[in-house]
Amino acid sequence: MNNKEVKALREELLGRVDPKSKIQLEKVERYVNLVEIYYQLDKAIKDHGIMITTINGSQEFTKPNPAIAEKNKINTSLIALGKDLGLDTPVKPAGESEDDSKNDLI
Secondary structure, three states, X not given: OOHHHHHHHHHHHXXXXXXXXXXXXXXXXXXXXXXXXXXXXXXXXXXHOOEXXXXXXXXXXXXXXXXXXXXXXXXXXXXXXXXXXXXXXXXXXXXXXXHHHHHOOO
């Protein structure tokens, strides 16, 4: 994820929370930080592979890349933090009223 994408993500999240709430602002920063780490782990997995070989003295064995487990933990944290920020509720497009969305159901 490049700087432009991170900035766009941060701006979108800031538009969805109360800008006066220090707690909400901190959660946005934590969410963005976790997203950056997630993609760094993704790059590490691509660079080193899904399986890695460990050499311990005369022993050599292959095991799953530990970054996969860490990526799963980050993903779980992102989902929980996203729910806390209200990201699991859809945002209405600009200009759409409550009545417009109710009419779509009929």
